[in-house]
Amino acid sequence: MALFFFVYFSLVSIAAGLLTVALRNPVHCGLALLTLLLHVAGLFVLLNAEFLFAVQVIVYAGAILVLYLFVLMLLNLKTDERYLHSRYAVILFAAAAVCGELLILLLRSPYAGAKGDAPAEVVLKDGDSYAVGIKMFSDYLLPFEIVGVFLLGAIIGAIVLAKTPTSADAEE
């Protein structure tokens, strides 16, 4: 059963990723990205990460994607007749080289390592949210605070950048 769900979620996310890159209309791309995000959330459930599943659905599919769709609707872009970069042939060659290197690295990796302190039965006893919370607020407290400050900076930066120019700014 888990194998069936894994095959379903992974095939649909790969197809949705290809559609996101390949579709012409930006709104359709956004909807394909929504499909991708929801199916990746399904993969997280298969990996016993329910908290990340909820965060993925709420933050990614709920907030970030709605932001993208807002900007798409706001700008009201016309679909171009040419949708690739003007020098895409050269760039595609570079992309193929990077993908080849990725493949080589993956084939050489051992996929094993030292086991940590959170086996599946321990995590499932109290729930994944409990395990994430205990770890987050003990060992990773400083990175957590740094991410909070980072998000504050991102919000201020976005507001300053997207502010409508007032008459005082317009005299340039």
Next chain:
Amino acid sequence: MVPLSAYVAVSAILFATGLIGVLVRRNFIIVLMSVEIMLNAANINLVAFSHYLESMAGQIVALFVIAIAAGEAAVGLAIIIVVFRGRLSTNVDEMNLLKW
């Protein structure tokens, strides 16, 4: 039981798709969406290794990645709005204001 390498393969395919999208597409918004695909591929990897190597650290880092992605989307879209206001275009190969 699904092997770990299957998750790594899915994540590698998604990462390559996102990479090609970032490099090849002309619309800046689609480029940002492709960056989101790449971040999701990295998240799948982190969570899969976290599950199979029985450590919580991968899930914590995946949470941080989601937070950084939210900030990146906000700032990136603000930059798109600024550029669009000046040029009426969001094509990456027409953006050369900072070139000299």
